Amino acid sequence: MAFQANGIEIELTRGDITQQDDIDAIVNAANAELRIGGGVAGAIHRAAGPELEAETAPLAPIKPGEAVMTSAPNLPNRHIIHCLGPVYGVDEPADTLLANCYRGALDLAEEAGLESVAFPAISTGAFGFPMERAAEVASRAVLAKTGELESVRRVRWVLFSDEDRMLHEGVFESIFNA
Template sequence: MTKKKFQGATLECVQGDIANQPDMDAVVNAANARLLMGGGVAGAIHRAAGPGLEEECRPLAPIDPGQAVITGAHNLPNRHVIHCLGPVYGRDNPSDQLLAECYRNALQLAEQNGLQSVAFPALSTGAFGYPPEPAARIAINTVIEHLPGLKSVTHVRFVLFSSSDQQIYETLFDEISG
């Protein structure tokens, strides 16, 4: 785990399971447009949360790339799940702006709901094909850019599935001066 203080907030990157972050107010789901159970992050979150999550999501769908919606966490150990639809790399353009919107919109929902902590997966990097290093750079830069405007959110964690993804985030964390 790598932890960094930046502008009064704690930024972390850890290798782990996004569906098992009991100390975080919200986890972010790498959702599909219909907000249904899928593979990867969406599958893990929906399986852990139980069928109530999909029921709550149904009237909120569909969402477009870059959009985010918030629900309860159901059987997860968190208060909320923030569902983001990341861009499919090479199809949804401009992919860098749409990916940044995911992080920005998730942080805005967390702030609007008075949440202090949010855990993000590496959005769009799995089945959606976004290259991990540019995706990590967008994620970290977008979060840092929006920290000064956040009053309640003081802890952001990036939960990464693979050790190679964690290494990318750790390298980028080393570039942060804070």
């Protein structure tokens, strides 16, 4: 499913974030040390290989809400944007920190002149952020940024399951079609 906002295409799909060969930058739901972990971070680091950890080590640690960018070794993308989402119930204000991840990633993509970015559902796995609330925060943050974007023309969410994709579709319909 796709939405339009200020000339930016917003897409939702179920899939593997490491297999987005038509996207300039994928976003890693990173840990503070920017190392291999579980979930999205584990999948990206395994696909990218040890070159990625060597590149991220000097950039760590990062704080909740922060984003940094590296190359994307062994992946079909030009870059990986690493965002540390908030741990729900620990890092506050959680909504603001989560929104900062999406805004920061788009800022880095824009600064690099990238045309497309793919996000996972940041903080919704081991970090415990409720999926529906995270979708609301993420979609509102991206919608607010669309009027400022010049190079980024496409934003994609790559979601783990059909249930996650359908939940995001419902939330996005209410926000992007309001």
